[in-house]
Amino acid sequence: MDSIPANRRLWNRISSAYQSEHDPQIGAAPRLWGMYSIPDARLGALGDVTGKRVLELGCGAGQWSRALAAEGADVVGLDLSEAQLAAAARAMGPARYPLVQAAAEQLPFAAESFDLVFCDFGGLSWAPPHLAVPQAARVLRRGGRLVFNVASPWFEACYDEAAARVTTTLQRDYFGLNTIAEDDEATSYVLTYGDWIRVLRDADLVIDDLVEPRPAPETPNGYNQTTPPDWAHHWPAELLWLTRKP
Template sequence: MTERPSSPTGLALGSDGYPAAGGVARRPVGADESARANRRWWDAAAPAYLAEHGSDLGDVEFLWCPEGLREDDAHLLGDVRGRRVLEIGCGSAPCSRWLRRAGADVVALDLSAGMLARAAALNRSTGIAVPLLQADAGALPLADGSVDIACSAFGGLPFVADAGAVLAEVARVLRPGGRFVASVNHPLRWPFPDSPDPEDLRVVSSYFDRTPYVETDDAGRTVYVEHHRTVGDWVRAVVGAGLVLVDLLEPEWTPGRTQNWGQWSPERGALVPGTLIVVAEAAG
């Protein structure tokens, strides 16, 4: 039997370069287990993920979602010039470099050292240096009221067990009137197969089943976790954190965009939403 190659994290890699799943389950997963698994998974997956999606993400671009919505066009954050901005789940930090180029004072945060290593390399190659911080989104190492804007483009929130705790941290570090914008997997994706083919738009599980999706390695160890919340769950989490909900966006597919991205595709995007964007503000 041919052994799978492994990453420096010790996770076996599949032929596509991503960590290989030995098994898939649906079961409860706590915050610590989620964080450990997803840190290792993203450390191992960073090269394959950026090889696959790096050209779309760009080095100095702010892409909100696979539908192709960009901050250049959306203006969800408002005028960022001179504002203190925190990006949560920055990955290779193209959004943070876009913000820095737009005149913001940025801090880019991620759980994954593998992603942050790529971010540091791109800081050097682009000449746009943003401070990089490795930390858990549920325990932001920033002072109360120290941030004007917080944002997250598919960064962290789908992978945390306690979204309410993360949102409470966001509310804590935002200044009164500060803005928070985050894009996440649209909850409607959950009951359908993970396929870009519109022929696969059939309900295979309950929209209301919040049991996390878990991948394990050949030894049964948890290597990847994704958490599901309904639209109502997201609204209650935002309000429960003391934030004021301003808007919920469901971006439509950008005309002329042809890229498939996992479950997202032009054909499927014409039928159902794939992304939910939460726009909120700190009270005051």
């Protein structure tokens, strides 16, 4: 299934409302991961990017890319949505970086041209991972890293559509995960642990770590209601994969 047209339409439509709601949180400080804005300094996922060639897959308004550009990375922000890229252009700081409109499953870059490819609920949440992961692996140099944060299968399996919240009751089949129907016929993707391992292994990537970000009990989720409010302190809401091209 080609989810590119519908996903592009969805993000073009919601970009402005999304940035009004979430930019104050996700743009508040550099290097904040995920729904709970956990600092990378605590998780140690990206490391020093100075002088490195970096690609952000699904950069949105560039909250991550502009921070890395300011640190001295040679970063490219890629996104499918022209509205999101326009927001990134408006928010760009003095450290300029290029913005590219493309899909994570069809990367318009030469093989072995980046030291780091990463995203935070970006291209690996909104493009089919069995297509996007091999593309990321292709554009990485030997020794380069693919680092990405996505929703955990726990979080998705416990999402109660009717109540519009995550609860402590399993709501859908773990083995039925993969494509998630979003508004406007768009699609996002949440894989099981086994499927992630197979997709990464099939792209010849080595898994260095799987970080399960654990927010402090009082940390709010900026995106979803949960019952109990400290749900993610008890169960992993996100998977932060640290992988490498050997």
